[in-house]
Amino acid sequence: MVFDGHGGKHAADFACNHLPRFIVEDEDFPGEIERVVASEFLQTDTAFAEVCSLNSSLASGATALVALIIGRMLVVANSGDCRAVLCRRGKAIEMSRDHKPMCNRERxxxxxxxxxxxxxxxxxxxxxxxxxxxxxxxxxxxxxGGPLSAEPELMTA
Incomplete structure (x- = not known):
């Protein structure tokens, strides 16, 4: 897991301390792994909003990249601009894309x-x-909702 904070370290620290637990404690883990991971990214974001409403000095943001291996499947979830690359038989396979505002899909x-x-x-x-x-x-x-989303993009291999 990679959490890259911006505007301070608090969002990255919060995600590091809560997102993994939220994922493994979900009753559908690991059976519905993609749905669980996407759902728990959003739950982590909402939980951080609640903490920030009690203490405004924690206000910050973080990009997040999570890679999980479940059996023979690799699931990568990315929200932001962290990068994951899989090397398979000597060939690089991009497992994440940057979520930049100027990308057509994001725009x-x-x-x-x-x-x-x-x-x-x-x-x-x-x-x-x-x-x-x-x-x-x-x-x-x-x-x-709003134009800034915590919803991750998921890729599997």
Whole structure:
């Protein structure tokens, strides 16, 4: 697991201390691993929002990359711009993509959520389109969603 904090270390520390436990304690783990991992990224993000509402000095964000091996399957979940590469028989296989606001897929998702991309920055503030935390940033996240998403992109091999 890789957690890369921005605006402070608190979101990265929170995710490091909670996301693994949330995943393995989910009643559907490991049977529905992809659904579980995606769901627990969002649960971690919501739990961090609750902590930040009690202590605003913790406000920060983090990108996250999780790689799990279940039997003979590798599951990689990425939210942000961390990278995972699998080497199979001497050949590199990309297992994650950067979630930059200027990527076409991310830009369409951002604009559909009412956000904008200005000078390669989400709402002119953040150079990534997906991350945990950042609840303190105006117009990024809310109870009904927003242009900044914690939802990971999953790849399996």
């Amino acid at each position: 369409r998702r951002i604009e559909a959520c009412g956000g904008s991309v200005y000078d390669c920055y989400l709402n002119g503030q953040l150079h990534m389109a997906r991350a945990l935390g950042d609840w303190h940033m105006e117009g990024m996240k809310g109870p009904d």
